[in-house]
Amino acid sequence: MSTATFRYLADLKAPFSILEAKPFFNSLDNIQKTYAHHMSRAAFEGTRIIITQTNPRAETIYDLILKIFSNKQGQLTDIQALQQRSEVSPETFEDLLQYSGQFLGNLSNYKSFGDEKFIPRISVKDFEKVVAASELKEEALSLFNQAKDEIYNVEPVTRNLLGYPDDGQLSGYYSDNITKDDIKAVQTYLEKINIDPLNTRLFKTDNGYDLAIASSDFKSETHILENGTPLTLKYGDFHEQMTKVAENIQSSIPVAANDNQRNMLNSYYDSFKTGSIEDHMESQRHWLRDIGPLVETNIGFIETYRDPQGVRAEWEGFVAMVNKEQTEKFNNLVQQAPLFVSRLPWPDTFERDTINKPDFTSLEVLSFATCGIPAGINIPNYTQVTQKLGSKNVSLGNVISASSPGEKFPFIVAEDLDLYKKLRNPAFEVQVGTHELGHGTGKLFNEDTDGKFDFDQDKVIHPFTQQPLSSWYKPGQTFSSVFGGIASSYEECRAECIALTLSPDDDILKIFGYEGQMAEDILYVMYLNMARAGLAALEYYDPIAKKWGQAHMQARYAITRIMMQAGDNFLSINKTKDDEGIDTLEIRLDRSKIRSIGRPAVATFLEKLQVYKATADVENGSKLYLETTSVPDDWVSMRDTVIRNKQPRKVFVQGNTFIDDDGQVILKEYEASPIGMIQSYIERLV
Structure with missing residues (x-):
């Protein structure tokens, strides 16, 4: 293994910690728990948005990890049996668990703290053995073949950092062919027409630029920049995720605690449906008025x-x-x-x-x-x-x-x-x-x-x-x-x-x-x-x-x-x-x-x-x-x-909430380990 490759290896033994919340959650009544449940679901429905905003190629890795460790019933597979079937050593299997847990902790193969790529300590050959031993073998192998180059490739080195595409770096917010001058030209125009780019991504096409705006609704309109280049505003980016977010926001409204919360939720819903930052701004005004919930x-x-x-x-x-x-x-x-x-x-x-x-x-x-x-x-x-x-x-x-x-x-x-x-x-x-x-x-x-x-x-x-x-x-x-x-x-x-x-x-x-x-x-x-x-x-x-x-x-x-x-x-x-x-x-x-x-x-x-x-x-x-x-x-x-002397960063394992047959909301927490992290995501279904 080259020195350059060694630099990008996932942490050997990252410390996993439970984000303990049960005593405080259990102090809530069931209406408050229901509100917390739907808003948690709304937040987690954006998981794939976060992954794509960091590295558009990483969503396949996410799906791969979930497939490898799931059984045919959609639950966590028998981890010990999977390791034995794969015929890789326990140490090698642990390296794969660590990579998978750290990927889920960062929601990418780029570190959230440092913006640098990390790769598995397990070889491609051993990784494939585990994939082939999984219960969902065919789907997992297909995903592995799509993802393995992105998982392991560290050349060119500039690509291992997040940044401007024309510096050779990676960004999920821009197409690879875009330049700093392109970004500035579009930004100047957006300021002129008072459109905030917070919820957007920018792509350069043969005909001009496409500004993708996150919303559940679809809409399109074309503007012309001062230099004559067309700029098309395309609403409906992350349509599937934004639709699910908006649905969960709607489900939260009947169990909101007061009018400030209801007004906030209505503004959230409007914002995520239409892509309006003005509506999101309005949601924050209502949120600020909701003191001490x-x-x-x-x-x-x-x-x-x-x-x-x-x-x-x-x-x-x-x-x-x-x-x-x-x-x-x-x-x-x-x-x-x-x-x-x-x-x-x-x-x-x-x-x-x-x-x-x-x-x-x-x-x-x-x-x-x-x-x-x-x-x-x-x-x-x-x-x-x-x-x-x-x-x-x-x-x-x-x-x-x-x-x-x-x-x-x-x-x-x-x-x-x-x-x-x-x-x-x-x-x-x-x-x-x-x-x-x-x-x-x-x-x-x-x-x-x-x-x-x-x-x-x-x-x-x-x-x-x-x-x-x-x-x-x-x-x-x-x-x-x-x-x-x-x-x-x-x-x-x-x-x-x-x-x-x-x-x-x-x-x-x-x-x-x-x-x-x-x-x-x-x-x-x-x-x-x-x-x-x-x-x-x-x-x-x-x-x-x-x-x-x-x-x-x-x-x-x-x-x-x-x-x-x-x-x-x-x-x-x-x-x-x-x-x-x-x-x-x-x-x-x-x-x-x-x-x-x-x-x-x-x-x-x-x-x-x-x-x-x-x-x-x-x-x-x-x-x-x-x-x-x-x-x-x-x-x-x-x-x-x-x-x-660097120390691995802490990785937080979060619980999930579920509504049982009696309408009671329960909180399930997981063990502080890569397995606990993986199970939490399998059961989150996002």
């Missing part, structure tokens, strides 16, 4: 992380139950949000006119249809909505607390290790809370189609030039469309900086229950965890393509660099040897200088991020961010050490 849910084309242009969003949907005890902490944070936001390092004129106190909830996830489950969420992402109505901040408690047996923590020095292990999760909870609060801050300056401004041009002064503003968002523009591919990472960096800027305040730490020495330890571990994440981020940087593969990790790298540049030996990363004499790295952070050196450096960087974002100053904003996230040669050399 026992069952929280959100669904749609939400995050734009994986579109290289930063304007097209992945399908996702979640259903969760409120953790009331934990939510009380966040409610205290929310009550004082205006005070905390006033401490951020930009002028009052750059903050939202009215700080809408966000609804901040700690949730226990029942189901999350996505390529990778986050620890926290701040949505909606529509500026038109959030600047008037605020946002909801969500901390996902059972994601943060999920155990990962045998996890190691490289680069933490011995004297910090026990404290780090003990407080890493509590410190991360503080970080998630203040991070998600941060997403809901900061004003964007806009001009509408009538030439009116949502700010006073005479009174708003640029803090760096001391002159009136010279740039702002023009009609049809959004932060994502202006800042393009860096927008998601840039915003994650802004939120992480807000977390590090606010968290040293004693009153914030007290809200989370930490005072005195414990508060100081939590703060130290929080900063230390950020430094470790910034170093570990090198795993997600491709030095050949000079490309970052993960928005959050690029952001954490930027902050780590800023903390190192703060000076006075606040943060250093040093080369050393481990106990076996092998090269490694160690992180040294001076806890006595967090407030005097670390926080001011991060706050200065944060102000620049916010000011450039607010004023649509893509030139200076991009320059700042790309310079900060560039990787110098000495860091590229450290990347080998990071790769050698």
Whole structure:
């Protein structure tokens, strides 16, 4: 096996964790459980959308995995009997289980965290033996022959990363023949006619461009771009999935808890039926008015992380139950949000006119249809909505607390290790809370189609030039469309900086229950965890393509660099040897200088991020961010050490809900293993 191929092998023993939700689910009455069931089904009906948006060739692999491990009754096959029939070793069979479980965890053969392809550790020959031994042999062999090249091929290497097709990379949002100039030309036109591309894919044809719009209804209309090229808007993309999503949304309406939920569901239904982003925006207005529901849910084309242009969003949907005890902490944070936001390092004129106190909830996830489950969420992402109505901040408690047996923590020095292990999760909870609060801050300056401004041009002064503003968002523009591919990472960096800027305040730490020495330890571990994440981020940087593969990790790298540049030996990363004499790295952070050196450096960087974002100053904003996230040669050399010490990412096994013959909703959970993951998808039938 070549060194190049070795790089792409699936993790050897990825830790599988149950997303435990049963105690919170069982606290619901059957009407609430029924609502949760239908919304979970609606979310999971988008599974094939997620797969196709990442890699259009991966749906065949998905079907193959389900066929191999299903029996003729459509249930999980006898795994032990399958291994024995295949005549491959137990170790080889385990490698196939790992690949299959990791594929389902990422909903692709590209990692959700890193955007890089992974391949099985099992040989093609042994893979085929297992396929031939399956109960659904004929169907499975047909799928294997269709999929095996996509499963194993790692040439050319550029194709192993998600990105722009004209850089030789892969994207499920675009045809292979499309260029960056094509994408920009279409985007400029869409802004002009006020069509949001969130739920679209773009294909270049012999006659022009086709813009595929996700909806259950079919419709087509042709426009002409300024250069004379036809652009055909084709509604009905993912027709089958969107139809099933809409049906489950309809089934949820009779069991909704209140009018806000019913109005939200009606808007969801209209959006998924017609493809209207305006209707989805309306659903989010109703969602924001539904404060503190026992069952929280959100669904749609939400995050734009994986579109290289930063304007097209992945399908996702979640259903969760409120953790009331934990939510009380966040409610205290929310009550004082205006005070905390006033401490951020930009002028009052750059903050939202009215700080809408966000609804901040700690949730226990029942189901999350996505390529990778986050620890926290701040949505909606529509500026038109959030600047008037605020946002909801969500901390996902059972994601943060999920155990990962045998996890190691490289680069933490011995004297910090026990404290780090003990407080890493509590410190991360503080970080998630203040991070998600941060997403809901900061004003964007806009001009509408009538030439009116949502700010006073005479009174708003640029803090760096001391002159009136010279740039702002023009009609049809959004932060994502202006800042393009860096927008998601840039915003994650802004939120992480807000977390590090606010968290040293004693009153914030007290809200989370930490005072005195414990508060100081939590703060130290929080900063230390950020430094470790910034170093570990090198795993997600491709030095050949000079490309970052993960928005959050690029952001954490930027902050780590800023903390190192703060000076006075606040943060250093040093080369050393481990106990076996092998090269490694160690992180040294001076806890006595967090407030005097670390926080001011991060706050200065944060102000620049916010000011450039607010004023649509893509030139200076991009320059700042790309310079900060560039990787110098000495860091590229450290990347080998990071790769050698990398830890497999946790894979979450989610349960399924079913309605029994008596109309009672039951939750079935599965074992924390690749087999449990596979069984959960077989029984999900999506």
